[in-house]
Amino acid sequence: MSHVFVMTTKYACNFTFVPCLFSLTCSDSLSWLGLNAIDLINKRKQINKSREVVQAAIDAMKYAAANSAWNFTNKLCLLEAEQLAYTRTNHDRASILYEASIKSAKRSGFVHEQGLACEKAAFYFKRDRNNQKVREYFQQALECYQVWGSSIKVAFIQTELDGLNPDALPVSAR
C-alpha cells in the first residue's frame, strides 16, 4: 500500500491525481485478484493431490487386507474413517468405521494402533462436542498407550483429558 501513496502523491503534484489513483488501485487489486486466483488454484491442486495420495493409501491397504485381514483391516478402516471425517459426508458410517478399526486392532493385538484409532475417534467426536464419547475414547487410548509403553503418547492423551470440560463428566464422577 505504501507505494500507492508515494505514487499518488507524485501524480497529485502533476494534477492527474484522480485518474491515476483509480488506475493504480485498479491494477493493484487486479494483481491481488490474480495472485489470489493462483493461490486458489495451487490450493485446489494440493487438495486434489492429497485426495490421490489418500486414495492410493486406501487401495494399498485394501490390497494388503485382501491377503492378510489380520494385519491390515484395522489400518484400512481407520483410513476410510478419517477420509469420511475429513469430508464430513457420512457421520454414522465414520463412527462405525472408527469402531471397526478399534475392534480389529484389539483382535489382532496391535495395541498401538488400537490406541491410535481411539485417539482419532476422540478427536472426531470432539468436533461434534460429544464430550462423553471423547472422554471414553481418550481413556481407552490412554490405557492402550500405557500398555504399549509410550510415555510421550500417554502424556499427550493425559493433557487432552485434563483439558476436557469438567461439566462433561458423569454426575457420579464430579
Add this chain to the structure above:
Amino acid sequence: MSLRERFDVAAQIPELYFNFYGRIAWRFEPFQAGIGKLRQGFEAGLSSGHADMGLHCAIQVIKTTILSGANLSSILKEIDYYLHLLKTYKSEVTRNFLHVFRETVSLLIDNGEATSTAADPCIGVGDLNDQNRKMRDAVLQHSVIRCYWSGHNERSRNFGEKCKHLFGQGRQSTSYITQFFYGKLQL
C-alpha cells in the same frame, strides 16, 4: 517349508526363515506368527556358524515386533541384547539397522530423553556400502514413523514425499506402514 522338513537341511534354516518369515509370511499371516520362527532362525544362524544370516533374522525380529505393537521397553531390551552380541560378531549392516530401530523405539518411549544412546548409524548420501540405498530408505521410513507418532506432521509428510518411490510392487511391510501414515497425514 515342507521340503525343509523332508530333507532336514538344518544349515539352511536361518536363510530360509529370513526369506520366508521375514519377507513373505507377513503378507498372509499375522505379524506375531513369524517372530518366533525368526528368533529360531537367529539362534540357528549363530549356532551353525552362519552368523550373518542369523543377525539378518535378528533385524527382521525387531522390525516385526515393532509392527506388531509389542511393549516398547521389551523391544528396547532385545535390541540392546543384539547390539551386545555385535561386540563379538562384526556386522556393520546389522549394527546400523539396529541403531535406526533403537532410535525409533527410544523416541516412542520417552522422546529419547532417558533411553537414547545418541549413536547414529554411519550413513551418508554417498555411502559406498549402501549401494542399493536400503539403509537410506530405512532411515527415511523410520523418520516418517517417528515424526508421525511424535506429532511433527509436516516433517513426517516431507519424509513421506522422499520415500514415495517405495510405495510400489514387491515392497516390504514397513513401506505399507509408511504409506498408511503418509496417507493419514493428508487428512
